[in-house]
Amino acid sequence: MEEQANKKKSGFRMTIGNKILGGFLILITLFIINGVIIFWKGNVIDNVVNSSSQVYRPSQDAIKDFILMVTRSKMLVTNWVYLQTNQEDKNALKLLQDNEYPALQEKITKLMTTWETDSQRSQMDTVFLKFDTLLTVQKESIMANLQSFEHYEDPLTKLLAEDAIESQVIPRTTELISRLNRIAVTQNEVTARSDRDVIGSIRSLRNYTIILGSGIIVIGLMSAIFLMRTITRPVNFLKNVVVKLGRGELVEEKQGNFSNDEIGEMAVAMDQLVAGLKGTSLFAENIGNGNYKTEFKPLSEHDVLGNALINMRDNLAKVADDDKKRNWATEGMAKFGEILRTNTNDLLKLTDEIVSNLVKYLQANQGALYIIDEVNEGEELTMTMKACYAWDKKKFLDHKIYKGEGLAGQAWQEGDIVYLTEVPQNYIRIASGLGDANPTSVLIVPLKVNDQIFGVIELASFSEFQDFEKDFVQKIAETIASTISTVKINAKTQRLLEESQEMTEQMRAQEEEMRQNMEELQATQEEMQRSQAETDSTLSAIHSSQSVAEYTIEGSLTKVNSNYLELFGYTQNEVVGEHHRIFITKEDKNSDEYRQFWKDLSMGYPKKGVYRRLNRKGDIITVRSSFSTIKNHSGEVVKIMEITHAA
Numbered sequence: 001m002e003e004q005a006n007k008k009k010s011g012f013r014m015t016i017g018n019k020i021l022g023g024f025l026i027l028i029t030l031f032i033i034n035g036v037i038i039f040w041k042g043n044v045i046d047n048v049v050n051s052s053s054q055v056y057r058p059s060q061d062a063i064k065d066f067i068l069m070v071t072r073s074k075m076l077v078t079n080w081v082y083l084q085t086n087q088e089d090k091n092a093l094k095l096l097q098d099n100e101y102p103a104l105q106e107k108i109t110k111l112m113t114t115w116e117t118d119s120q121r122s123q124m125d126t127v128f129l130k131f132d133t134l135l136t137v138q139k140e141s142i143m144a145n146l147q148s149f150e151h152y153e154d155p156l157t158k159l160l161a162e163d164a165i166e167s168q169v170i171p172r173t174t175e176l177i178s179r180l181n182r183i184a185v186t187q188n189e190v191t192a193r194s195d196r197d198v199i200g201s202i203r204s205l206r207n208y209t210i211i212l213g214s215g216i217i218v219i220g221l222m223s224a225i226f227l228m229r230t231i232t233r234p235v236n237f238l239k240n241v242v243v244k245l246g247r248g249e250l251v252e253e254k255q256g257n258f259s260n261d262e263i264g265e266m267a268v269a270m271d272q273l274v275a276g277l278k279g280t281s282l283f284a285e286n287i288g289n290g291n292y293k294t295e296f297k298p299l300s301e302h303d304v305l306g307n308a309l310i311n312m313r314d315n316l317a318k319v320a321d322d323d324k325k326r327n328w329a330t331e332g333m334a335k336f337g338e339i340l341r342t343n344t345n346d347l348l349k350l351t352d353e354i355v356s357n358l359v360k361y362l363q364a365n366q367g368a369l370y371i372i373d374e375v376n377e378g379e380e381l382t383m384t385m386k387a388c389y390a391w392d393k394k395k396f397l398d399h400k401i402y403k404g405e406g407l408a409g410q411a412w413q414e415g416d417i418v419y420l421t422e423v424p425q426n427y428i429r430i431a432s433g434l435g436d437a438n439p440t441s442v443l444i445v446p447l448k449v450n451d452q453i454f455g456v457i458e459l460a461s462f463s464e465f466q467d468f469e470k471d472f473v474q475k476i477a478e479t480i481a482s483t484i485s486t487v488k489i490n491a492k493t494q495r496l497l498e499e500s501q502e503m504t505e506q507m508r509a510q511e512e513e514m515r516q517n518m519e520e521l522q523a524t525q526e527e528m529q530r531s532q533a534e535t536d537s538t539l540s541a542i543h544s545s546q547s548v549a550e551y552t553i554e555g556s557l558t559k560v561n562s563n564y565l566e567l568f569g570y571t572q573n574e575v576v577g578e579h580h581r582i583f584i585t586k587e588d589k590n591s592d593e594y595r596q597f598w599k600d601l602s603m604g605y606p607k608k609g610v611y612r613r614l615n616r617k618g619d620i621i622t623v624r625s626s627f628s629t630i631k632n633h634s635g636e637v638v639k640i641m642e643i644t645h646a647a
Contacts (some may be wrong), residue, residue: 014102026219034212038205056191059111063184065104067177070131072096074173081161084152093143097135120186127179134172139162325468329475332361336476340483347371347487351387354480355457359389362469364461366390366438370401370408371455371484383412383455411444411456417474418444421464429463441465445473446479454481454488542643551640553602555580558639567623567646569616583613585620604629610647622647 076093079086105128112121141164151157218391254461339357343350351369359367368388372381382400411418420442431442439460447455459465464472542548553559557575565571568583575582580598581589588594601607608626615621625644629637 029217030212030219032217034209034216037208037212040133054386056187056194059108059115060184060187060191062104062108062111063180063187066108067180067184069096069101069104070134070180071172072170072174072440073134074137077142077163077169080142080146081165084149085144093138097139102134106159116190117186120183123183124180127176127183130172130176130179134176137168137172137632141168155567161338257535308474328445329468329472332472333362333476333479336479345487345490347484347491348386350483350487355387355389358457358473358476359459362461362465362473363463364459364465366460368458369455370458372412373400374488383408386455407442407444408456408458411446412453415448415453416447417470418442418445419465419470443470443473445470445477447477447484449478449485450464452481452485454484547644549642549644551580551642553640554597555598555640564644567611567615567621567644574616583615585612585614601627601629601640602637604631611644 038575073093073096076089076096079089080093083089108124112124115121142161145157146152146161191264336354336357339353340350342354351371355367355369359365366389368385370383371386372383375381380402382402384400401409401412403409407418407420421440423439423442440462441460441464443459443461443465445459446453447457447458457473457480459473486549543561544564545563549557550559550563556577556579558577560572560575565575568575584594597607606626606628608624610622610624612620613623623644624647625642628641630639630641632638
């Protein structure tokens, strides 16, 4: 009691705030000490790491790159000599000499200023001089001498270049690589030493951190135990509030003498709990009323009731959304089923109705429908755009797509959907009065039923297609394919019916025309019979009054009448098949005039006159003869007729 009275007199009292302050002062002191040590060691590590990342390792990598460059220069200049047509390696050698080496030299020169030893810098300067000399040898002894085809064909020039490779390039390259390897070994040692310094500094920092962290933990536990013992009595009031909350009562009782310490925080937390429970009950009531868009924030990530209510809201919203999607798909199937049922006679109208309604129903921006063309057997299948919506139709008018050509042809070939969310810039543009832009997504679905494809439908939109929308398009595509198959069959049947009717009409017209032709032919035949009768009468009169003989164009007798035989004293068997020479004197047979006589007749020139002829007894008789040529429809002479009588 005396000690407490003395403490009150002195004005010193161990309140919760003083206790917390004392504990925190100790922890802050330890934290400051720990921070100073971490900062000190961190600077050491940072300096070593910076040196390693900015000097040692870049230098190590640059030296390795230099070794690789020396090796590449040897390979490329060797290819210059032995591979005449390898222009790619020649260009690579020029690029190495003119660009890559100067850039690497500049990089290493900057890094050399930070190297630790002058000997290492001196060695690198020597390497640069020797590599410059090597490049000069390559340019002057090889590249300058082997520029054209004639240089390669010159044995001496080619031999000197090969000698330069063997005697200068390879030895110099080997020496350079050896020097660079020595420099690389030195640089590797520097880098390894830097790594060891980093590891040592990190190990030291870890030890200091463990020691100070352990001290902070011990002091923190001791302070916590002390403070816990000093705050048990003020919680009795809060216990009563918690009991009421346990019975489901939402109370708002407060105690005004709470100080700004842990107890006060508990009181504030209690008020927050009550307010949170009220918000939770209101949120649950909204869920019960079907308002799934109500915003709610749980008291914390461990708020079991609040998180459970949010999960319940999300599940109910998902169920409602699934129902909405199913209703949307069912309504769409009914809508398009009606469109397909009412447009089975006109394929173009059907495809136009499908595309326009499908784009609008999906709230897309563009659409096109392609149908596989009817081709003859043996021809390659093609596909043509039959309908489109908000599409540049003129660009694709009469444009045929082959299987595997483009995305539409690929969907046709594979028989599966193609969905793009990264559309190439020039693939398609969605245009309006205010301009045009690239779509966000493109969906291409084959019109397939029973593994038979009738075409594809292509849709483009500024927004991405949802999975249920893609499933809907696939289902409707099968129905569209079935309807298109029916429409094609109906169109083919109608076309065959029209062709049959047209053929019937044609056959009727042809039958009428044939009947008329038969009547005309019959009239012609009757006229020909009359003409033939007149001709026969004329010929009979000629044969009865004149001597008539017929010859081939060569002059052989084919037919003679009785008057002709009586005139010359021969029988039918004695003259048929014989040449006209049997009636000619020996002098006329061998004359040019006689040969010209038959030549003119064979060419269609008729002859007539008074001629000397021999009868069967060898007596010379004088006759008056007329030779006429008989021609066919083509105007060719087919036979010669002679009408003769005694002069």
